[in-house]
Amino acid sequence: MRVLFAGTPAVAVPSLDALVEAGFDVVAVLTRPDAPLGRKRVLTPSPVAARAVELGIDVIRAARVDAETTAKISAVRPDVAAIVAYGGLVPPAALAIPRHGWVNLHFSLLPAWRGAAPVQRSVMAGDDVTGAVTFRLEEGLDTGPVYGILTEAVGPYDTAGELLERLSRSGSVLLAQTLSAIAAGKAAPVPQAGEVSLAPKLTLDDGKITWGHPALAIGRQARGVTPEPGAWTVLDGQRVKLEPVRLRPDVEGLEPGALSVQGKSVLVGTGSHAVELTRVQPAGKKMMPAADWARGLASPESVVFE
Missing domain, CATH: 3.10.25.10 (Formyl transferase, C-terminal domain)
Incomplete structure (x- = not known):
């Protein structure tokens, strides 16, 4: 399958690597634009953009998926799009481009902790167990049907950063497995069930x-x-x-x-x-x-x- 990968921070890099290592044809990467970092505010590519350049993959830099970005996505003709912490909404016009849709790797046990900071909110709430899921992206906030799931114990001294690092690696395997199942015609996403909680971005x-x-x-x-x-x-x-x-x-x-x-x-x-x-x-x-x-x-x- 031709795969568009959408992601921005370092926790998305293991997923990009996993898809490449699994043999998928990653035709392009969608990521946020270069951002000023450090005291000197030097414009710096996102971790995903930097890794994509190393891998020789074309990069689409966009702060949001507008009409111009949607046209660029359409031009690379993806069969499926994999998204991991891209940092922006995907509108219906872009959702409709890949014939297998968009598959989101989300670091929570949906429908728990829908939103931008699921791991952080889980730790703050005192959860003993968290995890990651792959689900089909739709217009609602993390509401789509789930393809696969994994669980991870939250240790008594785990920080959100440490937990997210572990989930980024185990989740990358889950994402590759999900896309393999989709390619084989064996994926059967099921509707989310359970109590909904929200995980807004931290301030x-x-x-x-x-x-x-x-x-x-x-x-x-x-x-x-x-x-x-x-x-x-x-x-x-x-x-x-x-x-x-x-x-x-x-x-x-x-x-x-x-x-x-x-x-x-x-x-x-x-x-x-x-x-x-x-x-x-x-x-x-x-x-x-x-x-x-x-x-x-x-x-x-x-x-x-x-």
Whole structure:
């Protein structure tokens, strides 16, 4: 089959590689335009675009699938389109081009966590199990019938980034298997069933820690927003970034947001028991071990995060 691959971030690259390794004729890649990165704001290709160039595959760069982009897709005559975190909606005119439609690899157990941030929202909600599915893309938000499914346990210390990395690799195998089944005429997608939940894109505010919340919820939140947009709090009016915290049920009695240095442990009070900071990035500085940061404070025991 002639395959159009649509994807943008690094987590989509394993799927592109898997389709090429499986012998599919990937005729073009659709990805978001080059974006400015770093302090110097250098225009940089998306990870998928960079990999496609390495593989010698033509690249269609588009911020959205408009009439011009739809015409470019039609010109490469795909039999099927595979999409993994492209970052834009596919309108009906483009959906209708491949005779086998568009197959989306989505990192959740649909209909749970429909939307842009399924893994992050799953971790923040405290799910024990997540996974990935391949489904036929349609106009609704992640509503199409499902071809295949895999599950993945969520470890107690998994960050969203770590979990997404694992799912990107296992999911790439599932995507290749799904396209092989479609090519063989053996694919039979089934309608989604179960409770629907939504996973909107994360914003900076999703990383703001509210210290009056229970420690367990704070721990889940910090893991869910790592690496992006990252957990953070406020001290003396400035934003302080935090890496995921450790739960310390053995330490109680600290007021929410209050700091306590006990040996090499830097503890913060919550609405339940304390949490232990791991790494801290003060405004204008690099990320550092929490103990090193605390040693630089004039009076650690008087610190209260906002």
